[in-house]
Amino acid sequence: MASRAQIIGGVLFLIAAAAALVLPEWVASLVTIAFANALVVLGLVVLWRAGLVSFGQALYYCIGAYTVALIARWTGFTDAIALVLLGGIGAGLVAALVGVLLARYREIFFAMLSLALSMILYGVLVKTESLGSTDGFSVATPTFFGYAPHGQALGLSLYWLTLVIDAVAAMLIGSYFRSVTGALAAPIRDNEIRVEFLGVSVTRIIHAKVVIAGVLAGLGGALVALSIGHVDPNMAYWTTSGSFVFVTILAGSASVAAAFIGSLLFEAVRSIAVDVMPSLWQMTLGSALLLTILFLPEGLGSLVGRLRKRADAKP
Amino acid sequence: MLLTLSAILTDGLVYAAYLFIVAIGLTLIFGVMKILNVTHGSFYAFGAYGAATAVGIYANSDLPAALGFLFMIALAMAIGMIMGLVIERGLLRLVYGRDEVVVVLVTYAAFLILEDVIVLIWGPGSYAAYQPMVAAGNTELGELVLSNYDIVLVAIAAALAGIAYWALKFTRYGRLLTTVIFDRETAAAFGINVTLVYTATFVIGAMLGALGGAVMAPKISVTLGIGVEVIVLAFAVVAIGGMGSIEGALIGALVVGLCRAAAVHLVPQLELFVIYGVMALVLVVRPYGLFVRAQPRKI
Numbered sequence: 064m065a066s067r068a069q070i071i072g073g074v075l076f077l078i079a080a081a082a083a084l085v086l087p088e089w090v091a092s093l094v095t096i097a098f099a100n101a102l103v104v105l106g107l108v109v110l111w112r113a114g115l116v117s118f119g120q121a122l123y124y125c126i127g128a129y130t131v132a133l134i135a136r137w138t139g140f141t142d143a144i145a146l147v148l149l150g151g152i153g154a155g156l157v158a159a160l161v162g163v164l165l166a167r168y169r170e171i172f173f174a175m176l177s178l179a180l181s182m183i184l185y186g187v188l189v190k191t192e193s194l195g196s197t198d199g200f201s202v203a204t205p206t207f208f209g210y211a212p213h214g215q216a217l218g219l220s221l222y223w224l225t226l227v228i229d230a231v232a233a234m235l236i237g238s239y240f241r242s243v244t245g246a247l248a249a250p251i252r253d254n255e256i257r258v259e260f261l262g263v264s265v266t267r268i269i270h271a272k273v274v275i276a277g278v279l280a281g282l283g284g285a286l287v288a289l290s291i292g293h294v295d296p297n298m299a300y301w302t303t304s305g306s307f308v309f310v311t312i313l314a315g316s317a318s319v320a321a322a323f324i325g326s327l328l329f330e331a332v333r334s335i336a337v338d339v340m341p342s343l344w345q346m347t348l349g350s351a352l353l354l355t356i357l358f359l360p361e362g363l364g365s366l367v368g369r370l371r372k373r374a375d376a377k378p
Numbered sequence: 379m380l381l382t383l384s385a386i387l388t389d390g391l392v393y394a395a396y397l398f399i400v401a402i403g404l405t406l407i408f409g410v411m412k413i414l415n416v417t418h419g420s421f422y423a424f425g426a427y428g429a430a431t432a433v434g435i436y437a438n439s440d441l442p443a444a445l446g447f448l449f450m451i452a453l454a455m456a457i458g459m460i461m462g463l464v465i466e467r468g469l470l471r472l473v474y475g476r477d478e479v480v481v482v483l484v485t486y487a488a489f490l491i492l493e494d495v496i497v498l499i500w501g502p503g504s505y506a507a508y509q510p511m512v513a514a515g516n517t518e519l520g521e522l523v524l525s526n527y528d529i530v531l532v533a534i535a536a537a538l539a540g541i542a543y544w545a546l547k548f549t550r551y552g553r554l555l556t557t558v559i560f561d562r563e564t565a566a567a568f569g570i571n572v573t574l575v576y577t578a579t580f581v582i583g584a585m586l587g588a589l590g591g592a593v594m595a596p597k598i599s600v601t602l603g604i605g606v607e608v609i610v611l612a613f614a615v616v617a618i619g620g621m622g623s624i625e626g627a628l629i630g631a632l633v634v635g636l637c638r639a640a641a642v643h644l645v646p647q648l649e650l651f652v653i654y655g656v657m658a659l660v661l662v663v664r665p666y667g668l669f670v671r672a673q674p675r676k677i
Contacts, residue, residue: 114477114479116479116482164662167665168661168665170478170479171414171478171479171482171621172661172665172666174414174479174482175414175613175617175661176658176661178610178613179614179617179654179657179658179661180654180658182610182614182650182653182654183651183654183655183658185650186648186649186650186651186652186653186654186655187650187651189650190646190647190648190649190650190651191647301606301609301610302606305486308483308486309483309486312480312483342494342497342498342502343494343497343498344494345490345491345493345494346490346491346493346494346495348487348490349486349487349488349489349490349491349493349494350487350491352483352486352487352490353469353484353487353488353491356473356480356483356484356487357472357473360476360480
C-alpha cells in the first residue's frame, strides 16, 4: 500500500518538475508559493490528526521568512538551500521553546495561546522601525552553490528547490504517520488519558508535533520569502494563520498528498477569485470553507478514499 | 510626572471601557454556548457602519444632538439583532455538537463572507461619524483635557457591567442562563428550553458587539478591516479574564487597557506587544484565565 502511494508520489513529483519547463512564468511562481505554503499546511495536518488546531502557525512562518531575510541582509550570505534550512531550524528552535508551554494546552486554549504568541511577534515587528515597520523589507536575490540565476532561471531554480524540499518533507512525514508515535495521534484525539495508561507521555508527543509543525512552517516561510523577494509583518498576522487553517480543513487530514493538493487548489481559487471578482474573493473563500465543513467534514482528501472504496467494491 | 500618571489612568480607563464593551458579548456567547465567535468582529464592524450611516442621516436633520447618539445606537443594535438571529438560526444550528474548533471555523467562514457583504452594502470607501464626539465637547480638569464622549463611554461600560451582574444574579432569565452554563443537559432535562436560551444569548451577544462598534464609530475612521483587529483584541481580553466570565472580562479589559496606556505613554514601541504579552503571561500562570477554575479531566 505504502509503496503504491510512494510510486504515485514519485511520478507526480517528476511530472511537477517537468511541468515547470512548459508552464507560463506566472503560473510557475504561483505553484511555487502554493507548494511552499503546503509545507505549513502539512504541519497543521500533523497537529490536526491529534485534534489540535493552531491559530498561530504564522509565528513560525514569519520567523522562517525573517531568518532568511535577516541573514541575507546582515551577512550577505545568499545560498538559497542553506538559508531555507536555517529558516526551518530557526522556526524549529522557537517551536521547541514555546512548545514546552503549548504542549500543556488542548482544544480552544491551544489555538488561543498560539494566536497570542504569533500576535506578539506581529506587534514587535510592526513597531521595529529598523526592519521597515509595517512595510517590511526586500530579501536579497538568492544563489545556488555559487550559481546566481536571474529572471526566469531564478524562478525555475526556486520552483525546483521547493519541489525537492516538499518531496523530502512528504516522505518524512509519511513515515512519521506510519510510525507508532504517528499512529497514536488519533487515540490522543479521542481520549488522551487512556493513551497515558499505555505508558506514553502525551505531552512529549504533542511537543514533538509542535516542533515538527514549526519546522515545516519555517521552511515554508523561508521559501516564500525567497520567491516573493520581500518580507513584512503581515506574515505573522492572525489572518495568515487563518488561511492556513482554512486550507487544512479544506484538504482534510486523510493523507500527506491532501496538503499539497489543497494548497494548490486554494492558491488557484484565490487568484481566480481575485482576478474575476476582486471584491468578492473573501466571500468565495468563506463559502467554500462553509460548504466543506457542512458537506465534507473529512476534507477533500476523503473524496479519494471514497472513490477507492467504490472501486474496491466493484471488482 | 503626575500628569503622565493621570493621563495613563484616564486613557487606560477609556480604552478598558471600549475593550469591555467589545468583549462582554464574546464572553457571554462563549460562556453559554462554548462557541468562540469570530463573527463578533463582523457584528462590531456592522455596528460601526450602521452608526456611521445613522450619523450621516441625522447630521442632515435639525434635531438635537443628544437624540442623534441614541438613534445611532438604536440602529446599530437593530442590525446586530437581525444578524445574530440569522447566523444562529441559519448557520450555527447546523453545527451544534461538532468539535469546538470546527464551530470556530464556521464562524470564521461567516466572518469572511460578511467582510465582503460590508463592501457590497457600504462600498470600499471609509466613513467618518465624528459629529457626536464634537457635539459632546470637552471637560478640563486642571491641565488634563477630557472628551465628554470618553466619559460617556466609561459610563456605558460601567452600566453594562452593572446590568449584566444584575441580570445574571437577580432575574429569571439570568438564573436559567446560569443553569445552562453549569450543565446544559441537566438543564434541558429539567425542562429549560435550551434552544431558546441559545438563540436569545447569541442575539444579545451580537447586539452587544454591534453596540461596541456603534459607540466607537465617532472615535475612529469607519473603514474596511476594523473587525479583523477587534477580534484578536477581544480574544485577548476574554482569555485573560477567563472565557465565559463577565467579571473576568471586566478585569481583563482593565488590565489590558491600563497596560496599553502605560506602554503608549512610556515606551510607545511596545504598544501591541504589551497586550498579547500580558495575555501570554496570564495564560502561562493560569491556563484557563484568571476567573475560571480548572476543569477536572474526564476519562
